Amino acid sequence: MTYREEVDAKRITQIREICRDLPQASSDFLRHIAVTTSSLTRLAYAIDMKTFVYYLHHERVSFMNKEPVLWDDNDLAKLTSNDLTAYTEYLTYYFRDEDQNDDGLPKATVNHERAIKRKMCSIRSWYDYLFTSKRIPVNNTLLVPLPKIHEKPILRLNAEEMQKMLAEAENGEGLTKGQQRFQKVTARRDYAILSLFLGTGIRVSECVGINLSDINMEENAFVVTRKGGNQVVLYFPAEVATAIGEYLVEREKIEPLPGHEDALFLSLQKRRMTQRAMEKLVKKYAAIAAPLKSKMSPHKLRATYATNLYHETGDIYLVADSLGHSSVDTTRKHYADMTDARRRMAAQHVHLPEPGILKPETNGLPDQGETTSAIEE
DSSP states (O other): OOHHHHHHHHHHHHHHHHHTTSOHHHHHHHHHTTTTSOHHHHHHHHHHHHHHHHHHHHHOGGGSSSOGGGOOHHHHTTOOHHHHHHHHHHTTEEEEEEEEOTTSOEEEEEOOHHHHHHHHHHHHHHHHHHHHTTSSSOOGGGGSOOOOOOOOOOOOOOHHHHHHHHHHHHHOTTSOHHHHHHHHHHHHHHHHHHHHHHHHOOOHHHHHTOBGGGEETTTTEEEEEOTTSOEEEEEOOHHHHHHHHHHHHHHTTOOOOTTOTTBSSBOTTSSBOOHHHHHHHHHHHHHHHOTTOTTOOHHHHHHHHHHHHHHHHOOHHHHHHHHTOSSHHHHHHHOTHHHHHHHHHHHHTOOOOOTTOSOOOBTTBOOTTSOHHHHHO
């Protein structure tokens, strides 16, 4: 079984476990969209439906008398716009029985407008399926407006910060003594990972899934499995090729654990690195290279790559293709300063007349030769 198949199998198992406590209609919906969505998308839907059903059962009187697993279509049809409006407010701050801190106390979940909108869209999709399948008479989820998203500036690294981050991965001078002990062992690996993020703009999930058999050093290319399962060939610049080449020399000396033999990037435990491990790696080096950008992540390095590529080429379609976006509108939405750069370019191409070429006025009054009608104009 390939890494991708293992990940899909794990997600499908999680989905089935979640659906055991949900109404039958939830499983029906997920099976309905199975052909057109990835396992990750369906898992997100399952989690959102779990949160929604938990809310209804514990917060709304009309849904308290029966266990959610026993709800039928008639029960789900009782949903009102008031239930949904209250749910929007509930999502901003709530507790669940199964979520606890290390000390055993309930752990609060906080959602902001983007997460709330996504969760509401999940419920809309579920109820849209029920309505179009004629299982419920009306779809009241359409009566409640979705939260308005306020766009925030995209966090990214500048050239100096990128250089400093790579330097830290190489020498570790800014790390603590404890971190330096590990860094001496992982320096080439860490440098290769950061170079790959900054030089190709791949997603962290794509980076984790790269195998040794996916790399072609003669062509400076590698195969990546995109979001949705499509495989494409991407190319990396010479600097990235050097970083990967040096790491591969070291990688050949490592004997991975069974099942991880083909993984490109290994943890100190000789297993395929996880997404969480790569996220922590990026955050560790970014904390030194850009201390004011505390929320730096692999996705922000992806934004850094996209911005650099756009500034070099001015071709947003090339950027969209490199990032694996199915629509260029997605690229514009996430990297809004690309549009700002074009506006700046437009300003540089507009020229006004030089000062002093207009006829001077005398004491603020028109020249004597001007007519009364001209004055009135």
